[in-house]
Amino acid sequence: MLKGAALFAIIALVLAVLGFGGIAGFAWDIAQILFWIAVAIAVLLGVLGLTIYKKVT
Template identity: 50%
Template structure:
C-alpha cells in the first residue's frame, strides 16, 4: 500500500508541475485531488505499518 501512495504522490507532483506552470489548466484540479489522495493513502499505510509493527513485536 505504501508503494501505491508513493506512486500517486509522484503522479500528483508531475501533474502539479504541468498544471501549476500553466501548461495545462485543467491539470490543476486533478493534481490537487491526486496529491490529497496520495497524502491520505500515505498516512493510512503509515498507521497500518506502525500498528502491524507493534503487534508483531510483542
Template identity: 60%
Template sequence: MIKWAIIFAVIGLIAGALGFSGIAGASMGIAQFLFWAAIIIAVVLFLLGVTIFKKVT
C-alpha cells in the first residue's frame, strides 16, 4: 500500500510540475489517504500481534 502511495505522490508531483493542478491535487490526496491507511493498518496489526503473542506464550 505504501508503494501505491509513493506512485500517486510521484504522479502528483509530475502533474504539478506540468501544470495540471486538478490531477496533481487529486493524486496527492489519494497518496495521502493511502499512506495514512497503511500506517493505521500496520499499527493495528502490530497491536494485535503483541496481544496474541502474549496469550500464546
C-alpha cells in the first residue's frame, strides 16, 4: 500500500511540474487514499496484535 501511495505521489509531482494539474490532483487523491488505508490497516493489526496475540499465548 505504501509503495502504491509513494508511486502515485511521485506521479502527481511529475504531472504537476509538467503542467497537468487536473490529472496530478487525481493522482494525489489516490495517493492519499492509499496512504490512509495503509495507516488504518497498520493500526488495526497493531491493536489485534496487542490484544488477541497476548490472549492466545
